Amino acid sequence: MKKLIITGAANGIGRATVELAILQGYFVIGADKDAEGLKVLQGLYGADVFEAHIADFSDMTVIKGFIPRLYERHASIYGLVNNAGIYHGKSVYAYSDEQIDEILTVNLKALVYLSKDFAEREMPHEAQRSIVNIASVAGEVGSCDALYGATKAAVIGLSKANAWNFAPFVRVNVVSPALIHETAIYGTIPEYRRAEYARQEVLKDPILPGGVAEVILLLLGDAMRHITGRVIPVDNGAYPR
Template identity: 40%
Template sequence: MLNLSNKKIIITGAASGIGKAIAAQSVDCGAIVIAVDIDSDGLERLEKEKGKNNIIPFVFDASKMEQVELFFSEIEGYTGYPDCLINNVGIYYGKSILDYTQEEIDRVLEVNIKSAVYFSKKFAQYKMRNKEHGCIINMSSVSGQESSSDAIYGLSKAALIGLTKSNAMNFSPYVRVNAIAPGIIDTPMMKTISSSRLAQYRERELISEPLTPEQVANTAIFLISDAAKHYTGAVFDINNGCYLR
Protein backbone atom coordinates (compact mmCIF):
# COMPACT_ATOMS: atom_id res chain seq x y z
CA MET A 1 0.00 0.00 0.00
CA LEU A 2 1.32 3.42 -0.95
CA ASN A 3 1.97 5.87 1.86
CA LEU A 4 0.01 9.13 1.79
CA SER A 5 0.73 10.11 5.37
CA ASN A 6 0.59 13.86 6.07
CA LYS A 7 -1.03 14.55 2.69
CA LYS A 8 -4.23 16.59 2.51
CA ILE A 9 -6.41 15.88 -0.50
CA ILE A 10 -9.40 17.78 -1.89
CA ILE A 11 -11.92 15.52 -3.62
CA THR A 12 -14.97 17.00 -5.34
CA GLY A 13 -17.99 14.73 -5.71
CA ALA A 14 -16.72 12.74 -2.73
CA ALA A 15 -20.07 11.53 -1.39
CA SER A 16 -20.55 8.61 -3.77
CA GLY A 17 -19.12 6.53 -6.61
CA ILE A 18 -15.52 7.05 -7.67
CA GLY A 19 -15.05 10.06 -5.39
CA LYS A 20 -16.09 8.10 -2.34
CA ALA A 21 -13.81 5.20 -3.29
CA ILE A 22 -10.83 7.54 -3.69
CA ALA A 23 -11.63 9.21 -0.38
CA ALA A 24 -11.82 5.87 1.44
CA GLN A 25 -8.57 4.54 -0.02
CA SER A 26 -6.78 7.85 0.62
CA VAL A 27 -7.70 7.65 4.30
CA ASP A 28 -6.58 4.02 4.43
CA CYS A 29 -3.20 5.17 3.07
CA GLY A 30 -2.85 7.82 5.78
CA ALA A 31 -4.21 10.97 4.11
CA ILE A 32 -6.68 13.55 5.35
CA VAL A 33 -9.50 14.07 2.86
CA ILE A 34 -11.30 17.37 2.37
CA ALA A 35 -14.53 16.05 0.90
CA VAL A 36 -16.67 18.39 -1.22
CA ASP A 37 -20.20 17.60 -2.39
CA ILE A 38 -23.71 19.01 -2.42
CA ASP A 39 -24.93 15.73 -0.91
CA SER A 40 -24.73 16.44 2.82
CA ASP A 41 -26.15 13.04 3.77
CA GLY A 42 -23.57 11.25 1.64
CA LEU A 43 -20.74 13.26 3.21
CA GLU A 44 -22.07 12.46 6.67
CA ARG A 45 -22.06 8.74 5.88
CA LEU A 46 -18.49 8.99 4.55
CA GLU A 47 -17.38 10.80 7.69
CA LYS A 48 -18.94 8.13 9.90
CA GLU A 49 -17.34 5.32 7.89
CA LYS A 50 -13.81 6.75 7.80
CA GLY A 51 -13.68 8.87 10.98
CA LYS A 52 -14.05 12.55 11.81
CA ASN A 53 -10.31 13.00 12.12
CA ASN A 54 -9.81 11.73 8.58
CA ILE A 55 -12.68 13.30 6.62
CA ILE A 56 -13.35 17.04 6.60
CA PRO A 57 -16.72 17.53 4.87
CA PHE A 58 -17.70 20.67 2.99
CA VAL A 59 -21.17 21.05 1.48
CA PHE A 60 -20.56 23.30 -1.53
CA ASP A 61 -21.64 23.52 -5.16
CA ALA A 62 -18.33 23.08 -6.99
CA SER A 63 -19.75 24.62 -10.17
CA LYS A 64 -20.23 28.08 -8.65
CA MET A 65 -17.15 30.32 -8.59
CA GLU A 66 -18.29 32.30 -5.56
CA GLN A 67 -18.71 29.08 -3.56
CA VAL A 68 -15.32 27.80 -4.70
CA GLU A 69 -13.68 31.02 -3.54
CA LEU A 70 -15.43 30.74 -0.18
CA PHE A 71 -14.32 27.13 0.13
CA PHE A 72 -10.65 27.96 -0.45
CA SER A 73 -10.74 30.87 1.97
CA GLU A 74 -12.13 28.55 4.64
CA ILE A 75 -9.74 25.64 4.19
CA GLU A 76 -6.64 27.81 4.21
CA GLY A 77 -7.24 28.73 7.83
CA TYR A 78 -8.90 25.49 8.87
CA THR A 79 -6.60 22.73 7.63
CA GLY A 80 -3.50 24.25 6.12
CA TYR A 81 -3.19 24.13 2.37
CA PRO A 82 -3.88 20.80 0.61
CA ASP A 83 -1.30 18.82 -1.33
CA CYS A 84 -3.57 17.43 -4.02
CA LEU A 85 -6.81 18.25 -5.81
CA ILE A 86 -9.03 15.66 -7.47
CA ASN A 87 -11.62 17.16 -9.81
CA ASN A 88 -14.06 14.29 -9.76
CA VAL A 89 -17.54 15.80 -9.57
CA GLY A 90 -19.68 15.15 -12.63
CA ILE A 91 -23.20 14.54 -13.88
CA TYR A 92 -24.50 12.38 -16.72
CA TYR A 93 -27.98 12.55 -18.21
CA GLY A 94 -27.50 9.70 -20.67
CA LYS A 95 -29.56 11.24 -23.45
CA SER A 96 -29.24 12.28 -27.07
CA ILE A 97 -28.11 15.81 -27.83
CA LEU A 98 -31.43 16.14 -29.69
CA ASP A 99 -33.30 15.79 -26.41
CA TYR A 100 -31.20 18.13 -24.25
CA THR A 101 -32.72 21.34 -22.95
CA GLN A 102 -30.64 24.50 -22.73
CA GLU A 103 -30.73 24.27 -18.94
CA GLU A 104 -29.41 20.69 -19.02
CA ILE A 105 -26.58 21.62 -21.40
CA ASP A 106 -25.57 24.49 -19.15
CA ARG A 107 -25.67 22.30 -16.05
CA VAL A 108 -23.44 19.58 -17.52
CA LEU A 109 -20.86 22.12 -18.67
CA GLU A 110 -20.96 23.95 -15.35
CA VAL A 111 -20.55 20.84 -13.20
CA ASN A 112 -18.23 18.78 -15.39
CA ILE A 113 -15.98 21.52 -16.81
CA LYS A 114 -16.31 24.78 -14.92
CA SER A 115 -15.89 23.16 -11.51
CA ALA A 116 -12.51 21.75 -12.61
CA VAL A 117 -11.48 25.11 -14.03
CA TYR A 118 -12.43 26.99 -10.85
CA PHE A 119 -10.82 24.52 -8.44
CA SER A 120 -7.67 24.17 -10.54
CA LYS A 121 -7.26 27.94 -10.77
CA LYS A 122 -7.53 28.55 -7.02
CA PHE A 123 -5.39 25.54 -6.09
CA ALA A 124 -2.59 26.35 -8.55
CA GLN A 125 -2.56 30.06 -7.74
CA TYR A 126 -1.62 29.31 -4.16
CA LYS A 127 0.89 26.59 -4.98
CA MET A 128 2.72 28.61 -7.62
CA ARG A 129 2.73 31.80 -5.59
CA ASN A 130 4.27 29.98 -2.65
CA LYS A 131 6.49 27.73 -4.80
CA GLU A 132 4.98 24.61 -3.28
CA HIS A 133 4.65 21.30 -5.10
CA GLY A 134 1.30 19.60 -5.54
CA CYS A 135 -0.80 17.60 -7.96
CA ILE A 136 -4.16 17.74 -9.71
CA ILE A 137 -6.12 14.78 -11.07
CA ASN A 138 -9.01 15.37 -13.49
CA MET A 139 -11.56 12.58 -13.80
CA SER A 140 -12.25 12.26 -17.51
CA SER A 141 -13.83 9.27 -19.27
CA VAL A 142 -13.55 6.98 -22.25
CA SER A 143 -16.48 9.09 -23.51
CA GLY A 144 -14.03 11.95 -23.93
CA GLN A 145 -11.82 9.89 -26.23
CA GLU A 146 -14.29 8.19 -28.53
CA SER A 147 -17.91 8.68 -29.62
CA SER A 148 -20.52 8.91 -26.87
CA SER A 149 -24.27 8.43 -27.12
CA ASP A 150 -24.46 11.47 -24.83
CA ALA A 151 -22.59 14.09 -26.85
CA ILE A 152 -22.75 16.78 -24.16
CA TYR A 153 -21.21 14.46 -21.58
CA GLY A 154 -18.57 13.35 -24.10
CA LEU A 155 -17.80 16.99 -24.86
CA SER A 156 -17.30 17.75 -21.18
CA LYS A 157 -14.96 14.81 -20.64
CA ALA A 158 -12.91 15.64 -23.75
CA ALA A 159 -12.57 19.18 -22.43
CA LEU A 160 -11.04 17.82 -19.21
CA ILE A 161 -8.32 16.09 -21.22
CA GLY A 162 -7.50 19.38 -22.93
CA LEU A 163 -7.53 21.15 -19.58
CA THR A 164 -5.17 18.52 -18.17
CA LYS A 165 -2.55 18.94 -20.87
CA SER A 166 -2.68 22.73 -20.90
CA ASN A 167 -2.53 23.06 -17.13
CA ALA A 168 0.33 20.57 -16.91
CA MET A 169 2.28 23.05 -19.01
CA ASN A 170 0.93 26.19 -17.35
CA PHE A 171 1.41 25.01 -13.77
CA SER A 172 4.89 23.50 -14.15
CA PRO A 173 7.20 22.95 -12.41
CA TYR A 174 5.18 23.13 -9.20
CA VAL A 175 1.90 21.35 -9.91
CA ARG A 176 1.64 18.04 -11.73
CA VAL A 177 -1.63 17.59 -13.65
CA ASN A 178 -2.90 14.23 -14.92
CA ALA A 179 -6.23 12.73 -15.96
CA ILE A 180 -7.89 9.36 -15.48
CA ALA A 181 -10.24 8.12 -18.19
CA PRO A 182 -12.35 5.21 -16.93
CA GLY A 183 -14.63 3.05 -19.01
CA ILE A 184 -17.97 1.71 -17.83
CA ILE A 185 -17.95 1.47 -14.05
CA ASP A 186 -20.38 -0.19 -11.67
CA THR A 187 -21.81 2.97 -10.07
CA PRO A 188 -25.33 4.44 -9.81
CA MET A 189 -24.53 6.51 -12.94
CA MET A 190 -24.42 3.28 -14.97
CA LYS A 191 -28.18 2.89 -14.51
CA THR A 192 -28.73 5.81 -16.89
CA ILE A 193 -26.86 4.09 -19.74
CA SER A 194 -29.10 2.30 -22.22
CA SER A 195 -28.84 -1.48 -22.24
CA SER A 196 -27.87 -1.50 -25.93
CA ARG A 197 -25.02 0.99 -25.38
CA LEU A 198 -23.85 -0.90 -22.32
CA ALA A 199 -23.80 -4.13 -24.33
CA GLN A 200 -21.64 -2.47 -27.02
CA TYR A 201 -19.05 -1.49 -24.42
CA ARG A 202 -19.09 -4.93 -22.79
CA GLU A 203 -18.57 -6.70 -26.12
CA ARG A 204 -15.38 -4.72 -26.75
CA GLU A 205 -13.83 -5.19 -23.31
CA LEU A 206 -10.82 -7.50 -23.23
CA ILE A 207 -11.15 -8.20 -19.50
CA SER A 208 -14.41 -9.77 -18.37
CA GLU A 209 -14.34 -8.64 -14.74
CA PRO A 210 -16.41 -5.44 -14.35
CA LEU A 211 -14.51 -2.27 -13.51
CA THR A 212 -15.24 -0.92 -10.01
CA PRO A 213 -14.73 2.48 -8.36
CA GLU A 214 -12.12 0.93 -6.09
CA GLN A 215 -9.96 -0.05 -9.07
CA VAL A 216 -10.14 3.48 -10.44
CA ALA A 217 -9.19 4.71 -6.98
CA ASN A 218 -6.03 2.57 -7.15
CA THR A 219 -4.86 4.67 -10.11
CA ALA A 220 -5.68 7.91 -8.30
CA ILE A 221 -3.73 6.84 -5.22
CA PHE A 222 -0.68 6.13 -7.37
CA LEU A 223 -0.90 9.56 -9.04
CA ILE A 224 -1.20 11.29 -5.67
CA SER A 225 1.81 9.46 -4.27
CA ASP A 226 5.48 10.34 -4.59
CA ALA A 227 5.86 7.28 -6.84
CA ALA A 228 4.25 9.34 -9.63
CA LYS A 229 6.41 12.44 -9.26
CA HIS A 230 7.58 12.25 -12.88
CA TYR A 231 4.10 11.96 -14.41
CA THR A 232 2.37 15.08 -15.70
CA GLY A 233 0.15 15.89 -18.68
CA ALA A 234 -0.76 12.21 -19.03
CA VAL A 235 -4.12 10.48 -19.45
CA PHE A 236 -4.44 7.12 -17.70
CA ASP A 237 -6.89 4.75 -19.42
CA ILE A 238 -8.65 2.19 -17.24
CA ASN A 239 -11.35 0.65 -19.38
CA ASN A 240 -10.81 -3.12 -19.58
CA GLY A 241 -9.28 -2.59 -23.03
CA CYS A 242 -12.52 -1.41 -24.65
CA TYR A 243 -10.66 1.51 -26.20
CA LEU A 244 -7.05 1.03 -27.35
CA ARG A 245 -4.91 3.93 -28.53
Protein backbone atom coordinates in the same frame (compact mmCIF):
# COMPACT_ATOMS: atom_id res chain seq x y z
CA MET B 1 -0.33 14.04 7.13
CA LYS B 2 -0.90 15.16 3.53
CA LYS B 3 -4.22 16.85 2.82
CA LEU B 4 -6.32 15.97 -0.21
CA ILE B 5 -9.47 17.55 -1.71
CA ILE B 6 -11.93 15.17 -3.39
CA THR B 7 -15.06 16.50 -5.11
CA GLY B 8 -18.04 14.24 -5.68
CA ALA B 9 -16.87 12.48 -2.55
CA ALA B 10 -20.10 10.93 -1.30
CA ASN B 11 -20.63 8.15 -3.83
CA GLY B 12 -19.08 5.97 -6.50
CA ILE B 13 -15.52 6.72 -7.56
CA GLY B 14 -15.36 9.67 -5.19
CA ARG B 15 -16.28 7.66 -2.14
CA ALA B 16 -13.92 4.84 -3.08
CA THR B 17 -11.14 7.41 -3.44
CA VAL B 18 -11.93 8.92 -0.04
CA GLU B 19 -11.77 5.51 1.62
CA LEU B 20 -8.52 4.48 -0.06
CA ALA B 21 -6.89 7.85 0.55
CA ILE B 22 -7.65 7.67 4.27
CA LEU B 23 -6.34 4.10 4.34
CA GLN B 24 -3.12 5.37 2.76
CA GLY B 25 -2.71 8.07 5.39
CA TYR B 26 -4.19 11.18 3.79
CA PHE B 27 -6.38 13.74 5.51
CA VAL B 28 -9.34 14.07 3.13
CA ILE B 29 -11.46 17.15 2.50
CA GLY B 30 -14.57 15.75 0.83
CA ALA B 31 -17.07 17.89 -1.06
CA ASP B 32 -20.44 16.89 -2.49
CA LYS B 33 -24.00 18.18 -2.74
CA ASP B 34 -25.18 14.87 -1.23
CA ALA B 35 -25.37 15.85 2.44
CA GLU B 36 -26.55 12.40 3.56
CA GLY B 37 -23.72 10.66 1.76
CA LEU B 38 -21.19 12.95 3.40
CA LYS B 39 -22.83 12.32 6.77
CA VAL B 40 -22.29 8.59 6.32
CA LEU B 41 -18.61 9.14 5.58
CA GLN B 42 -18.28 11.48 8.54
CA GLY B 43 -19.73 8.76 10.72
CA LEU B 44 -17.25 6.21 9.43
CA TYR B 45 -14.20 8.44 9.68
CA GLY B 46 -13.51 10.91 12.45
CA ALA B 47 -12.67 14.58 12.13
CA ASP B 48 -8.98 13.77 12.50
CA VAL B 49 -8.92 12.27 8.98
CA PHE B 50 -12.05 13.55 7.20
CA GLU B 51 -13.61 16.98 6.73
CA ALA B 52 -16.97 17.24 4.92
CA HIS B 53 -18.20 20.19 2.86
CA ILE B 54 -21.66 20.35 1.31
CA ALA B 55 -21.08 22.00 -2.06
CA ASP B 56 -23.18 22.24 -5.23
CA PHE B 57 -20.73 22.77 -8.09
CA SER B 58 -23.50 23.85 -10.46
CA ASP B 59 -23.45 27.18 -8.57
CA MET B 60 -20.72 29.56 -9.74
CA THR B 61 -20.71 31.36 -6.41
CA VAL B 62 -19.93 28.06 -4.68
CA ILE B 63 -17.25 27.22 -7.23
CA LYS B 64 -15.45 30.55 -6.96
CA GLY B 65 -15.57 30.60 -3.17
CA PHE B 66 -14.73 26.98 -2.44
CA ILE B 67 -10.92 26.99 -2.56
CA PRO B 68 -10.51 30.43 -0.94
CA ARG B 69 -12.64 29.31 2.00
CA LEU B 70 -10.62 26.12 2.45
CA TYR B 71 -7.42 28.13 2.67
CA GLU B 72 -8.85 30.12 5.54
CA ARG B 73 -8.55 26.84 7.51
CA HIS B 74 -5.66 25.08 5.80
CA ALA B 75 -2.23 26.61 5.18
CA SER B 76 -1.38 24.08 2.49
CA ILE B 77 -3.06 21.18 0.66
CA TYR B 78 -1.18 18.49 -1.21
CA GLY B 79 -3.65 17.35 -3.85
CA LEU B 80 -6.94 17.93 -5.65
CA VAL B 81 -9.15 15.27 -7.25
CA ASN B 82 -11.75 16.83 -9.54
CA ASN B 83 -14.27 14.01 -9.61
CA ALA B 84 -17.73 15.66 -9.39
CA GLY B 85 -19.67 15.32 -12.62
CA ILE B 86 -23.06 14.94 -14.31
CA TYR B 87 -24.18 12.35 -16.85
CA HIS B 88 -27.70 12.20 -18.33
CA GLY B 89 -27.27 9.58 -21.07
CA LYS B 90 -29.65 11.29 -23.46
CA SER B 91 -29.68 12.89 -26.88
CA VAL B 92 -28.44 16.44 -27.33
CA TYR B 93 -31.93 17.23 -28.62
CA ALA B 94 -33.42 16.36 -25.23
CA TYR B 95 -31.33 18.86 -23.26
CA SER B 96 -32.96 22.02 -21.97
CA ASP B 97 -31.01 25.27 -21.94
CA GLU B 98 -30.76 24.98 -18.16
CA GLN B 99 -29.35 21.44 -18.36
CA ILE B 100 -26.76 22.52 -20.91
CA ASP B 101 -25.60 25.30 -18.61
CA GLU B 102 -25.56 22.93 -15.65
CA ILE B 103 -23.44 20.21 -17.26
CA LEU B 104 -20.97 22.72 -18.65
CA THR B 105 -20.64 24.28 -15.22
CA VAL B 106 -20.27 21.09 -13.16
CA ASN B 107 -18.17 19.09 -15.63
CA LEU B 108 -15.91 21.85 -16.90
CA LYS B 109 -16.16 25.30 -15.36
CA ALA B 110 -15.79 23.93 -11.84
CA LEU B 111 -12.52 22.26 -12.85
CA VAL B 112 -11.22 25.49 -14.37
CA TYR B 113 -11.74 27.49 -11.19
CA LEU B 114 -10.91 24.83 -8.62
CA SER B 115 -7.69 23.91 -10.43
CA LYS B 116 -6.40 27.44 -10.95
CA ASP B 117 -7.36 28.53 -7.43
CA PHE B 118 -5.60 25.50 -5.95
CA ALA B 119 -2.47 25.91 -8.09
CA GLU B 120 -2.27 29.63 -7.41
CA ARG B 121 -2.08 28.98 -3.68
CA GLU B 122 0.26 25.99 -3.83
CA MET B 123 2.83 27.01 -6.45
CA PRO B 124 4.51 29.56 -4.12
CA HIS B 125 5.42 26.68 -1.78
CA GLU B 126 7.70 25.35 -4.56
CA ALA B 127 6.97 21.78 -3.50
CA GLN B 128 5.42 18.87 -5.35
CA ARG B 129 1.64 19.00 -5.59
CA SER B 130 -0.79 16.98 -7.68
CA ILE B 131 -4.12 17.38 -9.46
CA VAL B 132 -6.02 14.41 -10.88
CA ASN B 133 -9.02 15.13 -13.09
CA ILE B 134 -11.63 12.49 -13.89
CA ALA B 135 -12.56 12.44 -17.55
CA SER B 136 -14.10 9.50 -19.43
CA VAL B 137 -13.50 7.34 -22.45
CA ALA B 138 -16.48 9.32 -23.80
CA GLY B 139 -14.17 12.31 -24.05
CA GLU B 140 -11.83 10.32 -26.28
CA VAL B 141 -14.10 8.25 -28.52
CA GLY B 142 -17.45 10.05 -28.21
CA SER B 143 -20.67 9.44 -26.32
CA CYS B 144 -24.36 8.94 -26.92
CA ASP B 145 -24.66 11.94 -24.58
CA ALA B 146 -23.01 14.64 -26.68
CA LEU B 147 -22.81 17.19 -23.87
CA TYR B 148 -21.15 14.70 -21.53
CA GLY B 149 -18.68 13.64 -24.20
CA ALA B 150 -17.90 17.26 -25.07
CA THR B 151 -17.22 18.25 -21.48
CA LYS B 152 -15.01 15.24 -20.84
CA ALA B 153 -13.01 15.96 -24.01
CA ALA B 154 -12.59 19.49 -22.71
CA VAL B 155 -11.37 18.16 -19.35
CA ILE B 156 -8.62 16.29 -21.17
CA GLY B 157 -7.60 19.40 -23.08
CA LEU B 158 -7.70 21.56 -19.96
CA SER B 159 -5.59 19.06 -18.04
CA LYS B 160 -2.88 18.93 -20.71
CA ALA B 161 -2.75 22.73 -20.85
CA ASN B 162 -2.64 23.07 -17.07
CA ALA B 163 0.21 20.57 -16.86
CA TRP B 164 2.19 23.31 -18.65
CA ASN B 165 0.54 26.21 -16.81
CA PHE B 166 1.21 24.83 -13.33
CA ALA B 167 4.68 23.36 -13.92
CA PRO B 168 7.12 22.72 -12.39
CA PHE B 169 5.46 22.25 -9.01
CA VAL B 170 1.86 21.10 -9.64
CA ARG B 171 1.43 17.97 -11.73
CA VAL B 172 -1.85 17.51 -13.62
CA ASN B 173 -3.02 14.15 -14.92
CA VAL B 174 -6.28 12.61 -16.10
CA VAL B 175 -7.96 9.30 -15.34
CA SER B 176 -10.25 8.18 -18.17
CA PRO B 177 -12.60 5.39 -17.05
CA ALA B 178 -14.83 3.35 -19.33
CA LEU B 179 -17.79 1.36 -17.98
CA ILE B 180 -17.71 1.45 -14.18
CA HIS B 181 -20.07 -0.89 -12.35
CA GLU B 182 -21.82 -0.12 -9.06
CA THR B 183 -22.12 3.63 -9.63
CA ALA B 184 -25.13 5.93 -9.68
CA ILE B 185 -24.83 6.52 -13.43
CA TYR B 186 -24.43 2.87 -14.46
CA GLY B 187 -28.18 2.39 -14.88
CA THR B 188 -28.46 5.67 -16.79
CA ILE B 189 -26.14 4.47 -19.54
CA PRO B 190 -28.27 3.09 -22.40
CA GLU B 191 -28.25 -0.69 -22.61
CA TYR B 192 -26.80 -0.74 -26.13
CA ARG B 193 -23.90 1.41 -24.94
CA ARG B 194 -23.18 -0.86 -21.97
CA ALA B 195 -23.23 -3.86 -24.33
CA GLU B 196 -20.76 -2.10 -26.63
CA TYR B 197 -18.35 -1.46 -23.78
CA ALA B 198 -18.59 -5.07 -22.61
CA ARG B 199 -18.04 -6.41 -26.13
CA GLN B 200 -14.86 -4.39 -26.61
CA GLU B 201 -13.25 -5.09 -23.24
CA VAL B 202 -10.37 -7.54 -23.54
CA LEU B 203 -10.08 -7.92 -19.76
CA LYS B 204 -13.27 -9.28 -18.27
CA ASP B 205 -12.97 -8.43 -14.57
CA PRO B 206 -15.69 -5.73 -14.14
CA ILE B 207 -14.27 -2.31 -13.31
CA LEU B 208 -15.47 -1.12 -9.90
CA PRO B 209 -15.04 2.32 -8.28
CA GLY B 210 -12.25 0.94 -6.09
CA GLY B 211 -10.24 -0.02 -9.16
CA VAL B 212 -10.40 3.56 -10.44
CA ALA B 213 -9.53 4.89 -6.99
CA GLU B 214 -6.34 2.83 -6.99
CA VAL B 215 -5.20 4.52 -10.20
CA ILE B 216 -6.12 7.97 -8.85
CA LEU B 217 -4.08 7.45 -5.69
CA LEU B 218 -1.16 6.11 -7.72
CA LEU B 219 -1.14 9.27 -9.88
CA LEU B 220 -1.31 11.48 -6.82
CA GLY B 221 1.64 9.84 -5.14
CA ASP B 222 5.39 10.14 -5.31
CA ALA B 223 5.78 7.06 -7.52
CA MET B 224 4.35 9.16 -10.39
CA ARG B 225 6.43 12.27 -9.64
CA HIS B 226 7.82 12.31 -13.19
CA ILE B 227 4.40 12.06 -14.86
CA THR B 228 2.27 15.07 -15.86
CA GLY B 229 -0.12 15.95 -18.68
CA ARG B 230 -1.05 12.31 -19.25
CA VAL B 231 -4.35 10.53 -19.81
CA ILE B 232 -4.48 7.18 -18.02
CA PRO B 233 -7.27 4.88 -19.25
CA VAL B 234 -9.10 2.53 -16.91
CA ASP B 235 -11.08 0.61 -19.51
CA ASN B 236 -10.15 -3.08 -19.49
CA GLY B 237 -8.38 -2.50 -22.80
CA ALA B 238 -11.62 -1.63 -24.60
CA TYR B 239 -10.12 1.24 -26.56
CA PRO B 240 -6.44 0.65 -27.44
CA ARG B 241 -4.71 3.97 -28.09
